Amino acid sequence: MALEHALLVALREQPASGLDLARRFGRSIGFFWSATHQQIYKVLGRMESDGWVEATEVSQSGKPDKKVYDVTPAGRAALAAWLAEPTPTHALRSDLAVKMRGASFGDREAVLDVVRANLADHHVRLDHYRQLMKRDYPDGSGALAGLDLDQYLVLRGGILTEETWVAWLTEYLEAHA
Amino acid sequence: MALEHALLVALREQPASGLDLARRFGRSIGFFWSATHQQIYKVLGRMESDGWVEATEVSQSGKPDKKVYDVTPAGRAALAAWLAEPTPTHALRSDLAVKMRGASFGDREAVLDVVRANLADHHVRLDHYRQLMKRDYPDGSGALAGLDLDQYLVLRGGILTEETWVAWLTEYLEAHA
DNA sequence: CATGCCTATGCAACGAGTTGCAATCCTCGG
DNA sequence: CCGAGGATTGCAACTCGTTGCATAGGCATG
8 A cells, every 4th residue: 555655755765767766666665665676666556546646757878768747736745635644553574483483393403594585685685775875874863854864764674674683683593692 | 585484493392283383473473473364374275285394273252263383294205305405685675764864855853753652652562571581581591591592592582672762862862852 | 690698668477465244152141 | 042252164356576587779799
C-alpha cells in the first residue's frame, strides 16, 4: 500500500523515469525500501491513471526515450493526506529469526553458516551507510533542516538498524561458539 | 514462502491446532512473525496435502472439536532442508521511515504525531519483551542450551530491535524539537 | 551487417498476505 | 426453548510483490 507513497516522496525529491526510480530504490532510498522495476512501472501506471503523477517524454542521446514522471497537485494532496495518517507498527518478519529459533530441528552448524553469511552482509551494508554518512554529512546533523535533516535522520536509522543486526547476530554466534 | 517453515518450527516446539497457532503467533512467536488465522488455516491445509503435517481430531469439553497438527518425517526433512538454505537479507521496509523522509511534503507536526504514536507503541513492546525476559529467563543465558538458548536469543533480538526503534524515533523527535 | 549488450518500458502468471464473511459446535443466561 | 456469544474451521475476493519473459531503440565489436 505504501509503494505509491514512497514513489511520491521520491518524485517530490526529484522527478524521474521508472528506471531512474528503480535505480534509486536499489541505492540510497532502497536500502530502506526495495522495489523491482516491474512493480514500479505497474504502480506508476496506476498512479498516472489516478492523476497523481504525469509523464513527459524525454529524448536522450544514445538511449531510448524515457518518460519522466512528476507529481501533480492531486498527487501532492494524496501524499500530504497519507503522511498525516497513523501508521500501524508491524513486527519484524525475518526468515533468519525463524531459522535461529528453529536451529535445533536441523543441522545447527548449517544454520550458523547462514547466520555468518547474513552477518557478513550486514557488515557490508553498515560500512556502506557509514560511507554515505561521511560523504554526504561530513559535519554531522548540526546545520541541517527540513528535507536534508530528514534524509540524514533516515540514514541514521539505517545505520542503527544495521548495527543492531550486527550486534544480535554476533551475540547469537558467540552464544553458540 | 516462510510461513510454512515458521509453522513447522512452531509445531515442532509443540503440536497445536490452527487457532492455537494463531494465538501463539499473536504472542511470543508472533512478535517476530505475525499471521492471521485465515492465512494459517490456508497454509496448514496445503502442508497437510503435501504430507508435511498430519492432523488428529481432538474432542474438547465445552468447545468444538479441534484438529491438532503434528509434523511428519517428510515435514521434518523439509524443515531441515530449509534451515540449511542461505537466506537473503532484505531491507527494512517501513512505512514510517518513508513518512519521516517525506515529512517536508506535508504537515510536519502531523508526521511528528505519527512518530510519537509509534514511539509509544515500541515502548510498550519493549516493556513487554523485558517482562518476558525476566519471567522466562531470570538467570540470564548462562545455563541455557539448544532450543531454550535459541528462544532466549530470539527474544534478545526482539529487545535489541525495539531498543533501536526507541532510540531512532527519539533521535528523530529531538532533532525536530 | 550480424551479434550481443545496455537502456527503457511493459505484460502475464504466480505466490503470499489481508479483509470480510460464513458455518458449525458448544455453553450459558433468560 | 431461544438467543447471545465464544471457539473453531474455513471460503472468497482482493491487493501487493516477485519471477519470468517480451519488445524496442541504440551502440559497439567482429
